[in-house]
Amino acid sequence: MEYWDVLQWTIAAAILRCIVVWSYRATLHPLRKFPGPVLASLTEWYGAYHAFCLRVHLTAYDNHQRYGNVVRSAPNKLIFNTAQAVTDIYHNERLIKARDYMVTSITGNYSVFTAHDKRVHSHKRKLVGKAISEKSMREFEPIMVHHVNVLMQQLEWSRQNEAFTDMTTYIKRFGFDVVSDLGFGESLNLQTDPKYRFIxxxxxxxxxxxxxxxxxxxxxxxxxDIPLFFLKLFRGNKFLQMIQGLTNRRQERGIKSRDDFFAYMMDSKNPITGKDTSMKEFLEEALFFFPAGGDTISGALCALFFYLSRNPKCYRKVTEEIRTTFETEADVCSGSKLSSCKYLRACLDESLRLASPVAGTLWRELPSTDNAPFIVDGHVIPKGTLVGVNTYSIHHNPDYYPDPFTFKPERWFSDKQGDMYTAFIPFSTGSRSCAGKAMAYMEASIALSRILMKYEFESADGTKRNVGGGSGRSGERRGRREEYQIYDHFSSSHFGPNLRLRLRNM
Known part of the structure; x- marks a missing residue:
């Protein structure tokens, strides 16, 4: 048989297979009765396309507006948009992390993010919890404050030398420096040294x-994904060399020299094999640790600066609260005074609601050995189905957040909170919620408070003001000009806001 004949038969067989599989998924599949886009019911590449375009969160929101609170987003996936679903999925100990997460592993080892075995996840979460416990946070706070002070120096340089300050540029470097110091006992110094900014x-x-x-x-x-694989390799070796350098220097100082994430990881054993933690396992954790700690703080703070610059009443109120609580910039630290700034916390929560750093869907499934009926928000879920709640979509559900695209910190003081708090999941919820939540709030609160103690700010002039917002074009997914835009790739990238800083009149 000639080459072209083989090729033709191969193509014909592939087409026939697609027809058979798609026909089954459309007419006989257990999820066929759930509404959703036709293309999503036929192929998982529907979601892959939107993920590659960095808009999975916007697609989920649009689909919920069109099809209702439960949507079939892939042949075997359902996305929900209710507070009851949050409870049924993320507070259900029968469910495990979807096994599909292992496709994100670079070493083939589990991390605290990918582990679906509950023993492994519990072990890793305890290690993370030790690194960011109340005791560890108290010890780490002076180091964090040091990085905040460096941030203040960088903002002052920008104020004096640039027409406007791109807050994403400076705050993202700050976030990565903090998480590097927390994880390895050594900062990458991205705020002052361009060497590793490529990461x-x-x-x-x-x-x-x-x-x-x-x-x-x-x-x-x-x-x-081969083209993206080569893009990963570009500079990938330098990233690995950077991690290796950090770990080597950390080992030279001694594992017990400081209570950080590295110390707890390298002093532990795999709960299943009983073996010491390997460097490959630590690398897998580091690949999650950096964006989880750096991107989340950057996203939350930049979104808040965006919304405060566009809401003068909120800006005046949070500024007054901070400046009447603390006498000087140096006085700002964790403790009862910072905790008393309730409006500051409300502003942070509203920022996290509107622009969650992790805006997508965290998937869960039943173990293969569990054959008991499984119900989510009144829907019986067929075996083999992945379920989840899309963070962006539920955070913009008017049933819980009236006028959902408006920045309203006051909503967090409402007497009718109820499901509003259940639906608030910027750090996920349940047993797999983010262990670094308290650290993130402390870091963001200290950084914002110190900045507001020193500076006044307003949006940049002209077209530079619009950076970070939507296009303003009616009908577009990103058309809302006054909405801070996030670009979902598990954590989120973002731009701006561009602000004009000026020293506060004392």
């Missing part, structure tokens, strides 16, 4: 690949 965009490429693969694991199996 911020390199990790974004890495996460785009991972999020796309998570939506469609066949993205990896078919080799379609």
């Amino acid at each position: 911020m965009w390199w990790m974004q490429i890495f996460e785009v690949r991972n999020n796309t693969a998570l939506q469609a694991p066949t993205f990896v199996w078919t080799g379609v």
